Amino acid sequence: MSSTTSNPASSTILPGGIEEIVSLFTVTPTDTPTPPAERAEKIARPRFGTVFSDHMARISWRREEGWIHRRVEKYGPLQLDPATAVLHYAQEIFEGMKAYAHADGSVWTFRPEENAARLARSAHRMALPALPVDDFVAACAALVRVDSEWVPTAEDSSLYLRPFMFASEAFLGVRPADEVEFLVIASPSGAYFAGGVKPVSIWVDSEYHRAGPGGTGSAKFGGNYAASLLPQSQAAAKGFDQVCFLDGATNTYLEELGGMNVFLVMDDGSVHTPELTGSILEGVTRSSILRLAADRGREVVERRIPLTEVVEGLASGRVTEAFACGTAAVVTPVGRLAGDTFDSTVGDGQPGELTMAIRAELTDIQYGRAADRHGWMRRLA
Numbered sequence: 001m002s003s004t005t006s007n008p009a010s011s012t013i014l015p016g017g018i019e020e021i022v023s024l025f026t027v028t029p030t031d032t033p034t035p036p037a038e039r040a041e042k043i044a045r046p047r048f049g050t051v052f053s054d055h056m057a058r059i060s061w062r063r064e065e066g067w068i069h070r071r072v073e074k075y076g077p078l079q080l081d082p083a084t085a086v087l088h089y090a091q092e093i094f095e096g097m098k099a100y101a102h103a104d105g106s107v108w109t110f111r112p113e114e115n116a117a118r119l120a121r122s123a124h125r126m127a128l129p130a131l132p133v134d135d136f137v138a139a140c141a142a143l144v145r146v147d148s149e150w151v152p153t154a155e156d157s158s159l160y161l162r163p164f165m166f167a168s169e170a171f172l173g174v175r176p177a178d179e180v181e182f183l184v185i186a187s188p189s190g191a192y193f194a195g196g197v198k199p200v201s202i203w204v205d206s207e208y209h210r211a212g213p214g215g216t217g218s219a220k221f222g223g224n225y226a227a228s229l230l231p232q233s234q235a236a237a238k239g240f241d242q243v244c245f246l247d248g249a250t251n252t253y254l255e256e257l258g259g260m261n262v263f264l265v266m267d268d269g270s271v272h273t274p275e276l277t278g279s280i281l282e283g284v285t286r287s288s289i290l291r292l293a294a295d296r297g298r299e300v301v302e303r304r305i306p307l308t309e310v311v312e313g314l315a316s317g318r319v320t321e322a323f324a325c326g327t328a329a330v331v332t333p334v335g336r337l338a339g340d341t342f343d344s345t346v347g348d349g350q351p352g353e354l355t356m357a358i359r360a361e362l363t364d365i366q367y368g369r370a371a372d373r374h375g376w377m378r379r380l381a
């Protein structure tokens, strides 16, 4: 008997068109599954990004054939020719999502179509092929169904999903690759803030930028992260948790952290975040928070925010809360903001009230503890 089967876990949980694509995934189960006791141990003590589930979802692309070979296979090393284009010219993009276990045992994810659409936008900027939204969601579902036992159930834990796409063609010429791979891997992850939410300190960098006008800042592109590593380690050496970058054109306006968007709460209750000018990554968490804040009757303002205004606002009390947001940490309170010429405490240095309320509201929706009134959740398994 062949070990290759069609996906045994196909069902009718997702819209029909996506279920049809899930059923196109060929599942080749690993011949060395992690023993249940070892898996339980790994899930109970996850170290983010170091432990992966037994399988990975994969789709290949060839310029002449399009997207082919939808499959779920054993998680493991990729064999790459030393001339593989991504190793030289960094044609690579990624996404980050979570699969959440709900109390009834079902597994859900949050607004995956937004991640799929963003991957397609990133692909456009990096001259990679667009993967259709339904293929993206189906790949996540196909993997989560095969590895459903890897979804942690402890509070605030999840199965982190990392979809990514790279130029796999072995060719040193500088042009868009004719061969591309798309994969989804999954890493069980525990609560981001073990032992309770703690405010972070942020260094506002006026020497380096992560993005510039017309650059790659709005793409979820690995190179943006590479560019943020030096400023991040210099800030860490000064004792700060994270770096906030200013706009590359004028070094004046707040943009975002290396991997999180930023928000301010004002003394009149309004909620402000830097507007998307093309060099800021459009976070799914950011857009969800704008919605939740507006639902609460808060005025929400997307605009260019000068750093000088923030420093003055922190001193005068006009700025009462600051937080960063992204899929991994959800909402992270900012307790201290400093740069070359200032060092400010945000509020009393403790997590802000609206910051924590929005964090609770969003995680309640994601974990199925609150009604999904915006239709954001998609059941995967």
Ligand SMILES: *Cc1c(COP(=O)(O)O)cnc(C)c1O
Binding pocket: 096, 220, 256, 257, 258, 259, 260, 261, 281, 282, 283, 284, 285, 286, 325, 326, 327, 328
């Ligand atoms: C991924 C990312 C974010 C957060 O996006 P989410 O969709 O909310 O996870 C913010 N900034 C950058 C630079 C990112 O790469």
